[in-house]
Amino acid sequence: MQFGRTTLSKFVIEQTRVQHAQLGALLIDVAAAVKTISALVGKGALSGFSGALESTNVQGEVQKKLDVLTNEAMLRHCEWGGQLAGMASEEMDEPYAIPADYPRGRYLLLFDPLDGSSNSDVNVSVGSIFSILQRSTAGDAENADFLRPGLEQVAAGYAIYGPSTMMVLTLGNGTHAFTLDRESGNFILTHPNIRIPEETREFAINTSNERFWEPPVLRYVSECKAGRSGVRGADFNMRWIASLVAEVHRILMRGGIFMYPKDNKDPAKPGRLRLLYEANPMAMLVEQAGGAASTGRARILEVMPDGLHQRIPVILGSRHEVERVARYHAEYDAGTDRPFVSPLFAERSLFRDESRR
Numbered sequence: 529m530q531f532g533r534t535t536l537s538k539f540v541i542e543q544t545r546v547q548h549a550q551l552g553a554l555l556i557d558v559a560a561a562v563k564t565i566s567a568l569v570g571k572g573a574l575s576g577f578s579g580a581l582e583s584t585n586v587q588g589e590v591q592k593k594l595d596v597l598t599n600e601a602m603l604r605h606c607e608w609g610g611q612l613a614g615m616a617s618e619e620m621d622e623p624y625a626i627p628a629d630y631p632r633g634r635y636l637l638l639f640d641p642l643d644g645s646s647n648s649d650v651n652v653s654v655g656s657i658f659s660i661l662q663r664s665t666a667g668d669a670e671n672a673d674f675l676r677p678g679l680e681q682v683a684a685g686y687a688i689y690g691p692s693t694m695m696v697l698t699l700g701n702g703t704h705a706f707t708l709d710r711e712s713g714n715f716i717l718t719h720p721n722i723r724i725p726e727e728t729r730e731f732a733i734n735t736s737n738e739r740f741w742e743p744p745v746l747r748y749v750s751e752c753k754a755g756r757s758g759v760r761g762a763d764f765n766m767r768w769i770a771s772l773v774a775e776v777h778r779i780l781m782r783g784g785i786f787m788y789p790k791d792n793k794d795p796a797k798p799g800r801l802r803l804l805y806e807a808n809p810m811a812m813l814v815e816q817a818g819g820a821a822s823t824g825r826a827r828i829l830e831v832m833p834d835g836l837h838q839r840i841p842v843i844l845g846s847r848h849e850v851e852r853v854a855r856y857h858a859e860y861d862a863g864t865d866r867p868f869v870s871p872l873f874a875e876r877s878l879f880r881d882e883s884r885r
């Protein structure tokens with residue numbers, strides 16, 4: 529047992545005490561919610577809360593009992609403190625109004641209370657994701673107040689409930705990870721100033737959607753799969769956990785690229801992940817760790833939202849790889865990945881690589 533290590537409470541109070549004491553208090557409430565959720569999901573089948581409900585959420589997805597319970601945990605832990613003007617969640621169609629009995633503040637909390645919830649039935653890591661915005665005035669938030677680009681986030685983070693529970697946090701000054709000491713109940717700063725390696729040989733994508741991908745994504749993945757014999761001149765590994773939190777956590781710890789790109793499976797859904805409480809907080813954490821996050825055609829943090837539950841393509845991780853995929857999109861859109869070539873050289877030229885790194 530080491531005393532004097534930095535706890536999450538000490539860290540956020542030190543980071544916020546000059547001007548943003550309310551933000552520090554809010555983050556400590558979020559951490560309390562995370563501890564409650566960690567205890568709940570850690571019980572597994574013994575909790576009696578596994579399995580599906582009859583209901584579906586606003587995205588048309590089957591809600592699980594744990595989705596509803598973890599949503600309640602976030603609301604109850606965070607609504608009372610007087611820091612918030614409102615909350616928005618994956619599990620709620622409309623923003624949540626702070627009850628009349630409680631004071632109002634300037635912050636907006638957006639969250640996915642249980643990410644990867646279908647993984648909880650098979651005892652694979654799940655998580656919670658959150659994003660915090662700041663309004664210019666106090667009072668009750670309206671729907672439009674939440675529709676701000678990710679660059680305006682004042683803090684973002686996620687919790688991962690794996691073999692250990694961790695909370696990964698940014699207040700715009702680096703990305704830092706805390707590990708829950710289950711005996712003392714404290715989150716201890718174990719990974720200050722995380723840096724994502726710029727280079728990687730590991731990619732993550734759901735290849736069952738390959739037939740729906742756009743050409744730039746097909747090009748990138750085929751080059752990775754070609755390995756040492758292809759234009760990349762190196763062998764790549766593939767990972768797919770089907771849990772955004774677990775994928776991003778792996779990338780923060782050891783590098784890699786994660787893609788849930790735009791595809792033509794359902795033209796009404798330009799991507800699968802939600803901008804406001806999945807893509808934006810993860811993009812801020814990844815950028816603060818030296819990585820990059822793109823839709824393929826734009827920096828995620830610069831996208832102006834048009835809906836609370838809007839979906840968006842996500843390509844994030846090691847900077848050089850994300851930049852390469854973005855370049856393939858630009859070349860495809862400009863038609864320059866299909867230069868005129870004689871048929872004799874067509875196959876080689878299609879995947880020609882002029883800037884091997």
Ligand code: MN
Pocket residue numbers: 640642643644772806
């Ligand atoms: Mn999710």
Ligand code: MN
Pocket residue numbers: 595618640641642643644645
């Ligand atoms: Mn969820």
